[in-house]
Amino acid sequence: MAATDNDESVDPAAVRRHRVLFRAIEKRRHPKLRRSDITVTDEGAVKRATKAAALGNAMEWYDFGIYSYLASTLGKVFFPSGSDTAQLLSSFATFAVAFLVRPVGGMVFGPLGDKVGRKRILSLTMIMMAVGTFAIGVIPSHATIGLWAPVLLIFFRLVQGFSTGGEYGGASTFIAEYAPDKRRGYFGSFLEFGTLAGYVGASGLVVLLNSVLGEDQMLHWGWRIPFLVAAPLGFIGLYLRLKLDETPAFQKLEGGQVKATEAADAVETSATADLGKIFTRYWRPLVLCLALVAAYNINDYMLLSYMPTYLSDELGYGTNHGLLILLIVMVVQMCLINWVGRLSDRFGRKPLLMTGMLGFFFLSVPSFLLIRQGNVALIALGLLLLGLSLLTMLGTMSATLPALFPTQVRYGSLSVGYNLATSLFGGTTPLVITALISAYGTNLMPAYYATAAAVIGVVAVLCMRETANKPLAGSPPSVESEEEATELIQAQSPQPRF
Numbered sequence: 001m002a003a004t005d006n007d008e009s010v011d012p013a014a015v016r017r018h019r020v021l022f023r024a025i026e027k028r029r030h031p032k033l034r035r036s037d038i039t040v041t042d043e044g045a046v047k048r049a050t051k052a053a054a055l056g057n058a059m060e061w062y063d064f065g066i067y068s069y070l071a072s073t074l075g076k077v078f079f080p081s082g083s084d085t086a087q088l089l090s091s092f093a094t095f096a097v098a099f100l101v102r103p104v105g106g107m108v109f110g111p112l113g114d115k116v117g118r119k120r121i122l123s124l125t126m127i128m129m130a131v132g133t134f135a136i137g138v139i140p141s142h143a144t145i146g147l148w149a150p151v152l153l154i155f156f157r158l159v160q161g162f163s164t165g166g167e168y169g170g171a172s173t174f175i176a177e178y179a180p181d182k183r184r185g186y187f188g189s190f191l192e193f194g195t196l197a198g199y200v201g202a203s204g205l206v207v208l209l210n211s212v213l214g215e216d217q218m219l220h221w222g223w224r225i226p227f228l229v230a231a232p233l234g235f236i237g238l239y240l241r242l243k244l245d246e247t248p249a250f251q252k253l254e255g256g257q258v259k260a261t262e263a264a265d266a267v268e269t270s271a272t273a274d275l276g277k278i279f280t281r282y283w284r285p286l287v288l289c290l291a292l293v294a295a296y297n298i299n300d301y302m303l304l305s306y307m308p309t310y311l312s313d314e315l316g317y318g319t320n321h322g323l324l325i326l327l328i329v330m331v332v333q334m335c336l337i338n339w340v341g342r343l344s345d346r347f348g349r350k351p352l353l354m355t356g357m358l359g360f361f362f363l364s365v366p367s368f369l370l371i372r373q374g375n376v377a378l379i380a381l382g383l384l385l386l387g388l389s390l391l392t393m394l395g396t397m398s399a400t401l402p403a404l405f406p407t408q409v410r411y412g413s414l415s416v417g418y419n420l421a422t423s424l425f426g427g428t429t430p431l432v433i434t435a436l437i438s439a440y441g442t443n444l445m446p447a448y449y450a451t452a453a454a455v456i457g458v459v460a461v462l463c464m465r466e467t468a469n470k471p472l473a474g475s476p477p478s479v480e481s482e483e484e485a486t487e488l489i490q491a492q493s494p495q496p497r498f
Contacts, residue, residue: 038485039248039478041180049178049247050187052240053171054194056126059233060167061195063133063160065202066226067095068305068430069323072313073223077141078150090150092431097154098161099427102419105165107275110415113170118177118250118411122170123241128163130234132156137227169415176402177247177410180480182345182469188399189341195394196334199304202226203323203330210320249407249475278413285404288464289417292353292401295457296393297426299360299450303386304330306430306446311379314443315372325380329387333394340395348468349403350461352396357457359389360450368447386450403467406474425453 067074075091105125113121135156142149172191179187205226213222245251278286304326311322344352363385370382405413429449436445471477479485 037476038488039476040482040485041178041248041478041480043480045245046178046180046187048240049244050175050190052237052244053122053174054190054197055233055237055240056122056129056167056194057171057191058194058198058201059126059230059237060129060164061198062202062233063129063198063230064095064098065199065305066133066206067157069203069206069308070223070226071095071309071430073218074153076219077223078153080142089431089434092434094150094154094157096427096431098157098164099423101158101161102165102423102427103416105162106169106415106419107165107412108162109166110169110412111275111278113166113173113411113415114409117246118170118174119241119244119246121166121411122174123238125163125166125170126234126238126241129160129167130230130238132159132163133227133230133234135159137224137230165419166415169411169418172398173402173411173414174247176399176472177249177407177475179399180478181471183480184403185344185349185396185399185468186338186341188402189338189344189395191398192394193334193337196330196337200327200330200334203308203327205229207320207323207327210323248478249472275412275416278409278416282405282409282413286413286417288460289401289404289414290421291456291460292397292464293418293421294425295357295453295460296397297422298429298453299386299390300394301426301429302433302446302450303383303390306433307383309430310433310443310446311371314437315374317374317379321376322379325376325383328380329383332384333387333391336391337395340392341399344396344399345468348466349396349400350464350466352392353400353461354458356389356392356396357454357461359392359454360386361454361458363389364447364450364454365444368444372443400464400467403470403472404464407472408474410472410474 071091074094078094079090109121109125133156136153139152139156140149172188175187175191176184209218209222209225307326308322311317311325340352367382367385370378370385373379401414401418402410433446433449436449437443477485477488479488
């Protein structure tokens with residue numbers, strides 16, 4: 001068994017009796033680094049990798065944001081029978097359907113990404129997402145082809161969900177493995193910058209269409225425009241990804257350009273990330289990943305996906321007004337998110353994540369009490385309080401999650417854990433909240449749901465280890481300059497004392 005998998009504690013008494021033996025074993029397991037072990041990053045390559053990964057993430061959330069923001073319209077187009085609530089529930093149920101196959105996509109694409117490379121799988125998921133989204137924009141309405149309309153909608157939502165199963169795990173792995181250890185939080189924050197950019201693009205386009213077109217025009221053809229825009233975005237993202245090289249960590253794993261000696265080989269160097277290994281040998285970090293992602297995504301989807309529908313359908317607030325306020329909140333988040341990434345590099349991932357979890361725990365109910373007052377200023381204040389709490393998680397999570405797993409199973413483990421949690425808790429959030437409000441008759445249900453998620457998040461953060469400024473498990477150190485690499489080597493051989 002590899003050294004990274006052997007976490008069993010050693011009897012201290014045995015160590016005292018056989019100090020020389022255990023010292024030799026420790027040196028064997030953790031030999032000194034040589035200069036060839038250390039990866040000196042190319043800043044230009046890191047920026048190109050970050051841009052390509054972030055654009056793909058932006059497209060993913062643009063697609064899901066469009067569906068959320070047009071939920072009421074899509075309910076009328078594809079599910080015309082029944083009450084407004086039934087149409088909305090049907091639309092959100094179709095939204096949730098895509099999340100049912102996300103774990104399947106993660107289980108297929110994740111291990112493949114560990115075997116054939118991150119770049120190839122991320123290019124494939126980009127193509128599938130673009131095709132699925134564009135196809136939704138050309139489906140005839142229920143009035144034209146009857147039941148085939150919702151059937152086709154569900155089918156292409158499944159295509160979207162399946163492709164998305166390999167997207168986030170691969171994109172976050174890609175950036176984490178390219179970035180230097182001391183700036184992984186900063187570069188990782190651009191992935192969630194892409195998330196916000198996707199949502200901003202989606203909400204901005206919907207606001208523009210609602211302002212320019214009448215309700216009848218939106219129902220007949222206007223709703224198709226945002227989905228059709230996905231095709232050119234997909235081709236741009238695919239072009240950027242195909243131009244990239246494979247990550248240094250994966251090249252090293254496969255015996256490629258990145259050379260290493262015994263010091264970097266304290267882990268397994270064959271990409272055999274089968275699902276059996278993930279669930280049996282890495283179940284502890286997998287459970288931690290599930291808990292972190294569940295707490296984070298419930299609040300993410302509640303605020304960025306469900307909130308416009310909540311403001312319009314539950315509080316009777318104008319659709320455009322609600323979207324505009326949320327748009328402003330997201331623009332503020334985009335302006336600050338890279339600073340959060342920098343803070344996580346300086347102070348650690350745990351303090352930033354804990355701040356966000358406690359923010360939702362203490363501020364969810366007060367924020368929703370402000371929001372349901374109906375006053376524009378109070379709604380904006382309530383959304384801003386929730387948005388800033390979410391921001392500390394958005395800017396930190398992309399660097400936190402890849403560091404939970406070693407290189408040889410990182411893509412697969414992260415894809416499985418992230419998508420299981422997202423499917424069970426994130427994607428179902430709009431549906432669950434709508435059903436809970438209908439069942440219990442109180443529009444404070446989103447606040448209670450967010451508070452419960454925050455409790456899970458607080459426990460998960462307490463259980464995780466700090467990973468800021470440390471090499472990724474199973475990978476050699478990654479630095480920004482030759483000078484920094486030299487300092488690492490010299491630090492292993494302290495000056496002798498006389």
